[in-house]
Amino acid sequence: MMMNQEIAEIFDRMARVLAFKGKDRFRALAYERAAGSLRGIEQDLTELAGQKKLKNIPGIGKDLSEMIEEYIRTGHITRCEREMRDVPDELLVLMDIPGLGPKTLALLNKKFHIKNIKDLERLIEKGALPEFHGFGKKKIENLRRGIGMFEANTQRRRLGVVLPMAEKLLDEARRIKLVERADLAGSVRRRTETIGDIDLLIASSNGEEALREFVKLPSIKRVRALGKTSASVITEGDLQTDVRAVSQQSYGAALQYFTGSKQHTVRLRTMARERGLKINEYGVFRGEDRIGGEDEKDVYYALGLKFMPPELREDRGEIEAAIDGHLPTLIEENDLRGDLHMHTTWSDGRASVEEMVERAAKLGREYIALTDHSQSSRIARGLDLERLELKIEEVEALRKRRGKRKPRVLMGAEVDILADGRLDYPDQILARLDVVVASIHSAFRQSKDRITGRLLDAIANPYVQIIGHPTTRLIGAREPVEFNFRQVVKATVAAGVALEVNGSPNRLDLNDVMTRAAHEAGSLLAIDSDAHSTAQLAQTSFGVSQARRAWVEARSVVNTWPWPKFSRWMRHRRRPAEEEIG
DNA sequence: GCCGTTTTCGGCCCGACTGTTTTCAGTCG
Numbered sequence: 001m002m003m004n005q006e007i008a009e010i011f012d013r014m015a016r017v018l019a020f021k022g023k024d025r026f027r028a029l030a031y032e033r034a035a036g037s038l039r040g041i042e043q044d045l046t047e048l049a050g051q052k053k054l055k056n057i058p059g060i061g062k063d064l065s066e067m068i069e070e071y072i073r074t075g076h077i078t079r080c081e082r083e084m085r086d087v088p089d090e091l092l093v094l095m096d097i098p099g100l101g102p103k104t105l106a107l108l109n110k111k112f113h114i115k116n117i118k119d120l121e122r123l124i125e126k127g128a129l130p131e132f133h134g135f136g137k138k139k140i141e142n143l144r145r146g147i148g149m150f151e152a153n154t155q156r157r158r159l160g161v162v163l164p165m166a167e168k169l170l171d172e173a174r175r176i177k178l179v180e181r182a183d184l185a186g187s188v189r190r191r192t193e194t195i196g197d198i199d200l201l202i203a204s205s206n207g208e209e210a211l212r213e214f215v216k217l218p219s220i221k222r223v224r225a226l227g228k229t230s231a232s233v234i235t236e237g238d239l240q241t242d243v244r245a246v247s248q249q250s251y252g253a254a255l256q257y258f259t260g261s262k263q264h265t266v267r268l269r270t271m272a273r274e275r276g277l278k279i280n281e282y283g284v285f286r287g288e289d290r291i292g293g294e295d296e297k298d299v300y301y302a303l304g305l306k307f308m309p310p311e312l313r314e315d316r317g318e319i320e321a322a323i324d325g326h327l328p329t330l331i332e333e334n335d336l337r338g339d340l341h342m343h344t345t346w347s348d349g350r351a352s353v354e355e356m357v358e359r360a361a362k363l364g365r366e367y368i369a370l371t372d373h374s375q376s377s378r379i380a381r382g383l384d385l386e387r388l389e390l391k392i393e394e395v396e397a398l399r400k401r402r403g404k405r406k407p408r409v410l411m412g413a414e415v416d417i418l419a420d421g422r423l424d425y426p427d428q429i430l431a432r433l434d435v436v437v438a439s440i441h442s443a444f445r446q447s448k449d450r451i452t453g454r455l456l457d458a459i460a461n462p463y464v465q466i467i468g469h470p471t472t473r474l475i476g477a478r479e480p481v482e483f484n485f486r487q488v489v490k491a492t493v494a495a496g497v498a499l500e501v502n503g504s505p506n507r508l509d510l511n512d513v514m515t516r517a518a519h520e521a522g523s524l525l526a527i528d529s530d531a532h533s534t535a536q537l538a539q540t541s542f543g544v545s546q547a548r549r550a551w552v553e554a555r556s557v558v559n560t561w562p563w564p565k566f567s568r569w570m571r572h573r574r575r576p577a578e579e580e581i582g
Numbered sequence: 583g584c585c586g587t588t589t590t591c592g593g594c595c596c597g598a599c600t601g602t603t604t605t606c607a608g609t610c611g
Contacts, residue, residue: 026594030583061584099600101609134608138601186611199611227599232610242611244598257596262611269595274588280596 002482003045004038007071011035011064014080016095017087019102033059036263040316042517044486046072058315090116097150098240099142121147152238156194158475160505160542163188165237166198172217173202173243178210181251185258186242189310191545193475193508197240201258207245214243250282253293256300257281263315271303271319311548331527331554333544338367338407338559338566339537341414341437341468341500341528346391347372348380350533353394353409359534360407367563369412369435370395374424376416377441383413385429392432408563410434410570414468419443421457423464430463434570437500437528439468444481451483459491462573465558466526467492469502469509477506485514489521496572498524498558501550503543504536515550524569525557 015031018024037059038045048054049072054065067077094105094117108114112123124144131137166188173182179202183189186199204210208228215223215231220241224232230244246254257265258281272279277286283293284302292298297307305322309330312318321327343349344356351359353370360368372391373382383391395411402409412435416424423430423438430436438458440451458464470488471480492499499518502509507530510518519525527543529536547557554560558569 024583027583029594033584059584063583099609103608134602136602142600197611225599230598230611232599244611258611260611262595265611266595273595278596282597 003072004041007045007068007077008035008038010071010077010080011038013084013092016092016102017084020087020092020095020106022102022106030059030064033263034064036315040314040513042485042513088115093117094120097143098146100146117147117151149234155476156196157239158505159188159191159193159195159508159545160539162195162198162239165235165239166200169198169217169219169235169241170200172219173200173214176202176210176213176217178204178206178213180204180248183255185244185255186260189259190261190313191311191542191549193511193546197242198235199258200241200243201251201255202243202245203248203251204245205247207247211243211245244281246281249290249294251294252296252298253279253283254281255296259310259313261314264313264319267315267319268299268303275303277302309548311545312551314549328551328553330548331544331552331557331560333541335554335557335560336527336540336544337365337562338369339363339365339529339531339540340369340410340412340435340466340526340559341371341502342368342531342537343372343380343414344370346370346387347377347382348532353391353398355534356531356537357398357402357407357409359537361405363537365407367406367408367410367559367566369410369437371412371414371435371437373441374413374415376418376424380441382416382424385425388413388425388429412436414439415464416441417454417458419446419454421454423458423461427461427463430461431574433463435466436461436464437466437468438464440472440481444472444478446481448482448484451481452487455483455488456491459488459495459497464497465570465573466498466500466528468500468528469504469507469530470499471509471511471514473509473511474506475508480509485517486521489518489523492518492523493521496524496569498526501525501527501543501547501552502530503528503539503541503546504530505539505542508542508546510546510550512546512549515547515552519550519552519556523556525552526559527557528559 011031012035015028018028037057045068049069054060054068067079071077094100095102114120166184170182170184173179181203183201185201187195188198202210211226211231215226215233219236220233221236222234224234232242235241244254244258269279277284279299283290284298292302300307306327308318308322308327339360342356344351344353373380375382375384392411395409399409411433413433414437417438417440418424419442440454455467458467473480499510501515527540527547529540531537531539558566
C-alpha cells in the first residue's frame with residue numbers, strides 16, 4: 001500500500017517534469033495513467049513482481065515494470081531520478097497555481113529564472129513582469145489571482161464538508177426558472193473521499209442566459225469565467241465550482257462526461273472510436289447521426305456495456321467487468337438494517353442513550369449497538385468497570401421500557417486494543433456485551449509487525465466481532481498505521497470477524513481501495529456511523545458510498561443481514577469459548 | 583511509454599474558455 005503510493009507519486013512527478021520540459025505529451029500521459037493504476041490496486045507490488053505479473057497492471061509495460069522492480073530492490077528509480085534531478089519540487093509545485101500550466105511555467109523559468117513561489121510573487125508584486133508577445137495585462141492579473149487562490153487553499157476538502165455545500169448550490173440552481181434539470185457531477189457524484197471542486201450540470205433551452213442567472217446566485221463569491229455553455233465560479237467557503245449547460249437532448253451524454261472520472265471517460269471514448277462512433281458531451285454519434293445522448297445509459301449501451309453507477313467509474317476494472325458481464329450489484333443505503341458503532345454521553349458522545357435510540361428508530365434501524373469507549377480512553381471518558389455496570393443497567397431498563405419497538409438495542413463497547421495487544425476489558429466483561437468493536441486508539445507508531453500482532457490478537461479474541469476503523473487514519477490529519485493488511489484480512493476471513501468501513505467523513509476507514517481488497521479476499525464488513533451525536537447517525541451514507549466504490553455487495557456486510565442471521569453471527573464464536581470457560 | 587478482433591508502428595478523447603492570436607496556444611476538465 002505504502003509502496004504503491006510512493007511509486008505512484010514518483011510517476012506523477014515524472015509526468016509533470018516531462019510536461020514542464022515539453023517532451024512528448026503522450027509519454028507524460030503514460031506515467032499519469034500508470035500512477036492512477038497503482039493507486040487503484042491494493043495488491044502487494046513485491047509479490048506481483050515476484051510472480052512477474054507487474055505487466056498485468058493496466059498501463060504498466062516493459063519500462064515501467066522494470067522501474068517498479070528497481071524501486072523494490074533499491075528504493076530508487078535511476079531513470080526517473082535522472083530526469084527529475086534538474087527540476088526541483090518547489091518549482092514543480094507552481095503548476096498547482098490555477099491557470100499556470102507547464103508551458104507558462106517553463107517560460108517564466110527560462111526568461112525570469114523563477115524557481116519558487118517567492119520568486120514569482122516578487123516578480124509580480126513589484127510589477128516587474130513586463131508585457132511581451134502573447135503575455136498581456138490580463139494574463140498577469142490572472143496569474144496574480146491564481147497565486148492568491150493557490151496560497152489560500154491548495155488542499156482538497158473532505159467529502160463530508162463539500163457534499164452539503166454542493167447540495168445547497170444544486171438546490172439554488174434548480175430554483176432558477178431557465179434551469180430545466182440540474183445534477184451534481186464530477187467527484188462529488190462519484191463520492192471520492194476528498195473533493196477538489198464541485199461540478200454541476202444544468203439542462204436549459206437557453207443555457208447562456210441560465211448561466212448568467214446562475215453566477216448571480218447569492219452564494220457565488222466570484223466569477224472566474226463565463227461563457228455560452230460553461231462557467232467557473234468561486235462559492236462561499238472558497239470552493240471552485242464548474243457549471244456546464246446543455247440542452248435536454250444532450251443531458252445524459254453531458255452528465256456522463258462531466259461525472260468522469262477522466263480516465264474512465266477516456267476509455268469509453270477510445271472504445272467508441274474503435275467502433276466507428278464518436279462520444280462527446282453532446283451525444284453519441286455515428287458519422288453525422290446522433291444515436292443517443294439524452295439519457296446517460298445511451299453512452300454505455302452504445303458500446304454494448306451495462307450502465308455503471310458513478311462510484312465505479314474510476315477505470316479500476318469496471319469496463320472490463322462490464323464487457324464480461326460481471327459488474328457487481330452494489331450495496332445501497334436502504335440495505336442497512338443495523339448500526340454497530342456509536343457513542344453516547346456515557347463516553348464522548350453528545351446525545352443520551354435515549355436520544356440516540358430515538359433517532360436510530362427514525363432512520364429505520366432494526367438493531368443498533370451502543371458502543372462507548374473502554375476505560376483506557378481517558379480523553380474520551382471511557383467507561384471503567386463500575387460505570388460500565390451502570391450503563392448496562394440503564395440500557396436494560398430502556399429495553400424493558402421500549403418493549404418490542406425497533407430498533408433492538410444491543411449493549412456494546414468500542415474496546416481499545418492496548419499497545420501490547422490485550423483488550424481493554426477482561427474476557428468475563430466482554431462476555432456480557434452483545435457487540436464488541438475492537439479499535440486501536442494509541443501507540444500508532446509501533447513497528448509494522450507489532451501493529452499487525454495487536455490486530456491479530458484482537459481478531460483471535462472470540463468476543464470481538466468487529467475491528468473498528470482498522471487503519472486509524474484521519475483524512476488530511478493522521479496517516480494510517482502500518483500493518484500487514486493481507487495477513488490481517490486472512491485472519492478476519494478465517495475467524496468470521498468483520499472489518500469496519502467507518503462512515504465518519506473524517507475517517508472513511510477502511511478506505512475504498514482497502515475495502516475492495518478485503519471484500520475480494522472474502523472478509524465480512526460492517527458499515528457503521530461511529531456517531532457522536534444524533535445527526536451523525538446518518539453518516540452511514542458515506543460508509544455506503546465508500547463500500548460502493550469498493551464494489552461491495554450487500555451480502556458481505558453484516559449489518560444488512562436480517563436480525564436472525566445477524567444475531568447468529570454475533571454469537572457464533574462465543575459458544576465454544578464459553579463452554580471452555582464454563 | 584503503452585498497446586493491438588484493424589495495427590509490433592503509429593496512434594493515443596474531445597471540446598470550452600481566455601487572451602490576444604488575425605487562425606491559435608495554453609489551460610482545464
